[in-house]
Amino acid sequence: MDSPTLSSEDAAPQPLTRGYKKRERTRRGLVDAALRLVARKEVGEIALLEVAAEAEVSNGTIYNYFRTRDEVLEAVGIAMAAEFSDAISVLTSDVQCGAQRLSIGVRMFICRAATDHQWASALLRIIHFDQAMRSRLATHVLDDLREGLRAGTFAYVDEGVALDMVLSCTTGAMRSVVEGRAAVEHDLRVSEMILQALGATPARARKITSKPLPA
Secondary structure, eight states, X not given: OOOOOOOHHHHSOOOOOHHHHHHXXXXXXXXXXXXXXXXXXXXXXXXXXXXXXXXXXXHHHHTTTOSSXXXXXXXXXXXXXXXXXXXXXXXXXXXXXXXXXXXXXXXXXXXXXXXXHHHHHHHHHHHTTOHHHHHHHHHHHHXXXXXXXXXXXXXXXXXXXXXXXXXXXXXXXXXXXXXXXXXXXHHHHHHHHHHHXXXXXXXXXXXXHTSOOXX
8 A cells, every 4th residue: 555645734844832842941951950960969969859959840840851860860961962062063064184173172171171160070970970971972082083093193003992091081181170280271281192192193293282273
């Protein structure tokens, strides 16, 4: 039997209902509340009902969106990783050099930590807790690592070790910034050393890192 043909009206996306928009606002409010809590205390100390209280919603309301604390934290982690990583990807869409894209990403995460300690503190608390968040960040980093290797800028042997090093060095630098231990031009120093560790020559690493960040 032939499948029914959809008209242009049937195929057109339906407008978002008022109820859907309200539900999304409530969910975002819960995620934002969890973000504030994560910035203030250890991940393991946060209770689901505490998130509801922080968001100023009823205990029953939060269970319409999340069943466990881990689900809330996963949503927070994915949102943080996705929003900033995707923003960086948009800014670097015209950059063909994988090593340069990697440098920009590392520097922008460190610079964001310097200007937004709450965001950085929350990310640092969740990143080792949430596998989904690490996976989202890894997707962007792996593309840049592989492009840098194909171009001959990088010369690492093990991709997994290279990925771990980039993520660990970047988050370590962010922690130094938040704790007030960062050196002058910390983002530049960290980026340059990461590129050299991945196999870039000192001169190439310095040249790539010294390029201005996209506006």
